[in-house]
Amino acid sequence: MDNQFTKAVNIIPxxxxxxxxxxxxxxxxKPVILIGLDPETLSxxxxxxxxLYFSYTKSCYNPKLAxxxxxxxxxxxxxxxxxxxxxxxxxxxYKLIGILLGYPQCCIENFLKYIDEDNDENRYNASKITYxxxxxxxxxxxxxxxxxxxxxxxxxxxxxNFSKFLSLNQNLSIKIENFQYLxxxxxxxxxxxxxxYGKEIEKLLKKYAPEVQKTIQSTLSRPxxxxxxxxxxxxxxxxxxxxxxxxxxxxxxxxxxxxLSKAIKKGNKIEIDGKSVNVYxxxxxxxxxxxxxxxxxxxxxxx
Numbered sequence: 111m112d113n114q115f116t117k118a119v120n121i122i123p124x125x126x127x128x129x130x131x132x133x134x135x136x137x138x139x140k141p142v143i144l145i146g147l148d149p150e151t152l153s154x155x156x157x158x159x160x161x162l163y164f165s166y167t168k169s170c171y172n173p174k175l176a177x178x179x180x181x182x183x184x185x186x187x188x189x190x191x192x193x194x195x196x197x198x199x200x201x202x203x204y205k206l207i208g209i210l211l212g213y214p215q216c217c218i219e220n221f222l223k224y225i226d227e228d229n230d231e232n233r234y235n236a237s238k239i240t241y242x243x244x245x246x247x248x249x250x251x252x253x254x255x256x257x258x259x260x261x262x263x264x265x266x267x268x269x270x271n272f273s274k275f276l277s278l279n280q281n282l283s284i285k286i287e288n289f290q291y292l293x294x295x296x297x298x299x300x301x302x303x304x305x306x307y308g309k310e311i312e313k314l315l316k317k318y319a320p321e322v323q324k325t326i327q328s329t330l331s332r333p334x335x336x337x338x339x340x341x342x343x344x345x346x347x348x349x350x351x352x353x354x355x356x357x358x359x360x361x362x363x364x365x366x367x368x369x370l371s372k373a374i375k376k377g378n379k380i381e382i383d384g385k386s387v388n389v390y391x392x393x394x395x396x397x398x399x400x401x402x403x404x405x406x407x408x409x410x411x412x413x
Contacts, residue, residue: 111136111137114136114159115133115136115314115317115318116318117158117159118132118133118136118159118318119318119319121154121155121158121159122155123284123285123288124151124154125145125147125151125154125155126145126146126147126151126285126287127143127145127147127151127155128143128145128261128287128288128290128293129288129315129319129322130288130290130291130293130311130315131143131145131293133311133314133315133318134212134293134307134311135162135180135181135182137310137314138182139212139307139310139311140211140212141181141182141183141186141209141210141211141212142179142180142181142183142186142187142190142210142211142212143179143180143181143211143293144177144178144179144180144190144194144211145177145178145180145261146172146175146176146177146178147175147176147178148174148175148176149176152164152176152178155180161182162180162181162182163180163181163182163183163184163187164178164179164180164187165178165179165181165184165187165188165190165191166178166179166191167179167191167194167195177191177194179191179194186210189206189210190207190210190211193206193207193210194207201222201225204218204221204222204225205218205222208221208294211293211294212307213294214294214296214297214301214303214304214307215303216297216301216303217294217295217296217297217301217303217304219297220243220295220297221233221294221295221297224238224239234263234264234265234267234268234339236263236338236339237336237337237338237339237405237406238405239295240257240336240405240410241336241404241405241408243295243296243297243298243299244299244408244410246297246298246299247298247299247300248300249299249300249413250299250300250410250411250412250413251299251300251305251308251412251413252291252327252330252331252412252413253291253292253304253305253307253308253309253312253330254291254292254296254298254299254300254301254304254305254308255290255291255292255299255330255331255410255412256290256292256293256294256295256296257334257336257342257410258286258289258290258329258330258362259287259289259290259292259293260272260286260287260339260340261287261293262293263295263339264339268339268340271339271340271365272340274340274365275340275362275364275365278362278363278365279361279362279363281361282361282362283325284322284325284326286362288322288326289326289329289330289362290326290330291307291308291311291312291326291330292304292307292308299410299412312326312327329344329360329361329362330412331412331413332344332345332346332347332360332412333345333347333348333349333354333356333409333410333411333412334409334410334411334412335354335380335382335387335407335408335409335410336407336408336409336410337364337366337406337407338406340364340365341364341365341366342364342366343359343363343364343366343371343374344359344360344361344362344364345357345358345359345360346358346359346360349409349411352381352382352409353379353380353381354379354380354381354409355378355379356378356379356380357378359374359375367399369397369399370387370389370397370399373389373396373397374389376389376391376396377389377390377391377396377397378390378391378392379391379392382407382408382409384401384404385400385401386398386399386400386401387399387401387407
């Protein structure tokens with residue numbers, strides 16, 4: 111398998127495919143992976159990994175791409191696209207797809223709570239889902255930090271913001287889709303099964319792509335203020351007794367309120383309560399952001 115992993119490190123970063131996802135597939139931790147691919151990129155992967163099977167369906171988020179299920183099993187790849195072609199009208203479809211993609215059972219069951227078969231918008235409510243996962247956690251593990259994994263959480267209403275987000279973060283050292291150990295939404299940020307999977311992927315990255323692993327770990331193991339899918343701030347700093355003390359803001363940059371953004375760049379301390387986000391320079395309050403609800407701005411202290 112060494113040859114396969116080494117080849118993946120050289121080939122997969124040229125594509126939109128997430129290296130960690132591909133490692134999960136090669137190491138039999140994921141039965142199937144899903145990715146939107148153009149014909150040229152698809153041909154590149156098929157040529158270099160002829161032992162894999164590919165099944166196609168129309169992409170749900172980009173008409174220029176095919177949504178491709180990749181697996182070591184032709185049957186599993188075909189079943190996955192067949193389920194997608196039903197437009198996922200039922201919770202049973204979501205559940206089966208989650209199993210095929212190798213997600214932990216606890217995380218699948220948790221995600222199903224946000225599926226309304228008459229109105230699917232609820233599953234795109236990133237702030238509520240993230241806040242609920244936080245409330246279910248006793249301690250946050252960076253292995254479970256999925257905040258920079260956007261691939262399955264973008265609907266039509268969020269496409270424009272995704273384009274703005276990508277434009278703001280053009281100079282990252284690795285592609286934005288690679289800032290993850292998990293491709294699923296964890297039921298909590300200390301989920302045992304998700305943490306176990308994250309550790310296994312990290313071990314593979316350390317062996318075959320150590321510089322990528324260092325960048326991922328450094329980014330994911332930081333304190334964050336989270337507002338919504340593309341609205342967050344990652345900090346170089348630390349939390350103490352519910353207060354954030356920080357030196358600077360780190361990439362990737364989120365699309366947060368411009369006035370709040372300017373204040374954060376001037377400040378070095380932040381406190382958050384149920385109604386506001388308060389930015390300080392030492393002990394001087396320099397700006398207060400009024401929250402719209404409890405999940406509109408909260409700390410996530412990943413370690």
